[in-house]
Amino acid sequence: MNDGRLQRFFWICAGTPVEIIEKYPTEHAKYFGIGATIFFTALFAALSGGYALYFVFAGAPFDWFASILFGIF
Structure with a gap:
């Protein structure tokens, strides 16, 4: 490799x-x-968490930041 x-x-x-x-x-x-x-796993967690936050909060600006934090931790 x-x-x-x-x-x-x-x-x-x-x-x-x-x-x-x-x-x-x-x-x-x-x-x-x-x-x-x-x-x-972290990448897909961030994507799914971002979509969930986007859906729940109707596109608030902090959604993407929160989804990145969700994927990291």
């Missing part, structure tokens, strides 16, 4: 220290998958 920025980003999303995971190449794909799962 290519050791690019995307891979490092997903490792960070998985909560793995990059310095440690670089020592174990057999674990790269596993933690890449874990990080991608966490990232896309």
